[in-house]
Amino acid sequence: MFQTSVNSYKPHILIADDSRGIVQLLRSFCEHEGYRTSEAYDGFQAIQMTQTLQPDLVMLDMNMPKASGLDVTKAIRSDTHLFDIPIIMLTGLTGREERLKAVSAGVSDFQNKPVDREELMLRVRNMLRMKKMSDLLQEHNRELEDLVQQRTRELEKVLAEVTEANRSIHEGYAETINRLAVVSEYRDEDTGMHIKRVSLNSREIASALGMDSGYVENLGYAAVTHDIGKVAIPDQILLKNGSFTDLERSLMMKHTVIGAQMLSGSNSPYLNMAEKVALTHHERWDGSGYPNQLFGETIPLEGRIVSLADQYDALRTQRTYKPAFSHKKTYDILTLGDQRTSPEHFCPEVLSAFTRIHL
Template sequence: MGASSPMAKGWCTLEKQKRILAIDDERINLRVIGGLLRNLGHEPILTESFTEARGLLDASIDLVLLDVMMPETDGFTVARRIREMPGVSDVPIIMVTALTSKQDRLKAVEAGANDFISKPIDLTELRVRMGSLLKMKESQDEVKRYQAELEEMVAVRTSALKMALENVKESQRTILSAHLETIHRLAAAAEFKDEETADHIQRMSRYCALLAFRLGLPDAEVDLILQASPMHDIGKIGIPDSILLKPAKLTPEEWEVMKKHTIFGARILGESNFELLRVGEIIAMAHHEKWDGSGYPKGLAGEDIPLYGRICAVADVFDALTSKRPYKEAFSNEKSLAIMRAGRGSHFDPRILDTFFADFERVEEIQKEFLV
């Protein structure tokens, strides 16, 4: 073994103390290695077996000095096992060996060793060989610290972003809820003026949503129709009570005024950036159009009538037929369906009407749920 030197002591005072794990089955060798490491200003961690070393090897260890020739488990096997250990697999390993053949050194490299040092150990050689590896370990640790700090920063910012997004979503939900409540109250005002109840709005909007779902529309559109269809008659606010509440048949002149509730509704809801109101505008304008073109206000026919209007037409007529109005008593479901069946292909889109009939059990469930 080499003796200590003033140069070695001077060198170590410039370096931060490192923790070096030495594994050797001979105690005399460990004492010598421990003395050399302390002379270089490092903290030696000494053990005679890999079994014990497993408990000592953690992220605080900066380098491993590993004897090759050990009876229990040779150094090659120990090196391979260290390379498989989570968290410490990249720790630098220097093999301490009396073996000098090229084959032995290649075997050590394959096992995971970074460098070799021959017995007897020379202090200067030990300092030099350890120096470059310890600097490499410092760089690795610095990268790990940076990555950990970066991950922590990303986690904190991600958490803050998620919280901000949740706050935005909650604000949007609150705003949407307020919009919907305002819209439904406005729609209810129109319905109450017509001596109807909020139950009509609930039934009719759910009939519309059921039809939209059965027709295969996306969930987002189904929800839009559910929320927008209550606005279909919002334009009745602009119709005089003398016409709206008249218990007898309207005159042709009065009927022309009544038909304008579709236009009034579209004007009330029109020119909005809010998608829900835009859908409401379409429904308000189109729900009295008829498949054969005899409806109002535009006399549209077939698929020129917006789909939302065609859906609403079926739902609205069924609920109107089965509800009491100032000018009529409520019809039975059977009579109402017979009237609607007669309008297949003239008043109603055949496909939508057939869909309504096909799921009439669910229609009746909705009807009973919101029975006046």
């Protein structure tokens, strides 16, 4: 094999022929041109020496003992470490079929016997030139492969670092949201449990709607803060036993706007969704909700989902002014309506997803 980094490298030629006289003649031709040589006197020896020495060119006779020139050629071509070594076949054959068989086996070129020195050396130089170009190309390909592997490892490292950074950011935002939700638990334990159940129910509805896992996860975090604005509502109103006065109800309704203001101005997709949920989870599909009387699809999807999840849990939870309703009664109220609640309050697609979950 050519070593391109050494300019003084002398190509190595293996000469295989069962006639010692021919071998000596061919060796003298090659050494006169400055080539190194090795000799084999039967086909089996030629195969072994090619495997061991990996010469730059093999020059062999068609007819040899133990293995013919065609057998040697097939053995060389079947070895992944040797298959690109040029082979010049020395033969007296002139028939088309015989030459086609030799070419099919992998012979690179032919030299008729008796050997013409000038012609043979011209063929040798051409084959060695082709071999040198092949070696250079393989070396270049190996360098490219090494470079690609190196760049791939570097990119994988950067990707892993970016992934870890995104994970840390994600966990940081999630922790921020959860800590905001804890504030509600200090004010009212029932509210603390309520927001966790609303988060779970919101995830289930979003999944039933066919939303992707990223949306479902983000909504779960956002739903946790839907009532965060209640931290600004006075205890005498938030924890009041009994019905609200009109003024108290007006103040309580402001928790949507206050919550959105608390969550606004962030670059986080989690907090942006949480802001929408806080502001719109009391809006109704028919426009009868608050604070902005939005209707239909002007209400963000996340607000529509949390609205239903919130109402479901409110009906299922005991309050000073009402008992906890059973799942069946709650389901009937949401889907059929009662004096306070109507199916028209909810997005039809969201309500349909809810019913599929709870049938």
